[in-house]
Amino acid sequence: MRVLFLQRQPCIRAMKYAFGLRALHPEISLGFAYQGKTLTGWYGSGDELFDHWWALPPTDPTSALAAVVAQFQPTLIHSHNLPDSLTVLALNVVDGRVPVIHDVHDLMSLRQTPYEDGFEDPEDPAELESAAIEGCAALVAVSREMLDEIDARHATPERRLLFANYALARDLASDTTARADAGPPRVVYEGSLSANGSHYDLRDHFVAIAASGLSIDVFPNRDAPAYRDLAARTPGMRLMETHEPAALLRALPAYDVGWTAFNTGLNAAHLDTALPNKAFEYLASGLPIAVGPHRALERLVADHGVGIVVEHPGDLAEQLNESDLPALRVRVAEQRHQFTVEGHVGALVELYRETAASGVPA
DSSP, X not given: OEEEEEESSOOHHHHHHHHHHHHHOTTSEEEXXXXXXXXXXXXXXXXXXXXXXXXXXXXXXXHHHHHHHHHHOOSEEEEEOSSSHHHHXXXXXXXXXXXXXXXXXXXXXXXXXXXXXXXXXXXXXXXXXXXXXXXXXXXXXXOHHHHHHHHHHSOOOSOEEEOOOOBXXXXXOSOOOOOSSOSSOEEEEXXXXXXXXXXXXXXXXXXXXXXXXXXXXXXESSOOXXXXXXHHXXXXXXXXXXXXXXXXXXXXXXXXXXXXXXXXXXXXXXXXXXXXXXXXXXXXXXXXXXXXXXXXXXHHHHHHTOEEEOSSGGGHHHHHHHSOHHHHHHHHHHTGGGGBSTTTHHHHHHHHHHHHHHOOOO
């Protein structure tokens, strides 16, 4: 089997798929065609993950992708959004000759703000979203809530898979036992930050958590000057250095709870469908999670009993005092494998096989 990953930029989710497939299904040949950012800053150079890389130019990507397909001859194409335009491009290029799987990270029709990662939003996002979802041979979504929203808007293919943003088992610390010293719970946040009012603008969260008497360490995924200034004037908050993913996962077990909430001011509907990477990285590292009032995250906590739901960040200290944190940590440790890519990649391979065997829609 030959799988061509198609993405506007090499994202963490695609890299995790590749690591899982390489580790457990080395018989699958992997290619990666991307359009946008360079590979700098991602997991290594990618040489160990993919048999071939192609950069699609911003001008005439149709001809470039047609050449990639002719050279690599994929069994199927696994295309990731956002945007949805590359899935539509792939559908047009292969014209029914190769099945295309559409992987939905974010549903543009639920968002009120642009996608903040290096490319402009398309002029007709609703049309592209519909064409990608309704034209694909199989659909992958990150949460049940997202799949429900997709079903409410579009005619979806019969073959679909829920595949959350799981952590990589290969990067986890071997020891995730609780810290031995006493004291108030140590809170950690890792991941994206913004200072523009979007759902990653968490300045008020961190101030409220610190004011409640808890310490919080923040590991940004890139330089965050506004948060450096905030930490300098907020006792109890520290802005840590940015870590490579594997180093970050080795650092997480030193904490007691992972903060997993969004600023709901602009994109509440979108956030109800989100299961972010950080939630699974905390859990796979042995940390219970404190989540905001977002439907998909609330269900994750309820289904597995691995955390608490916090309506207001300033209530975190009180709710942790009322919780049995050691018991939560035991439940998290017992389920660690369920929160990893390696624990679920077999389902992805089964989807690949079924989709390849079934061909493409008529």
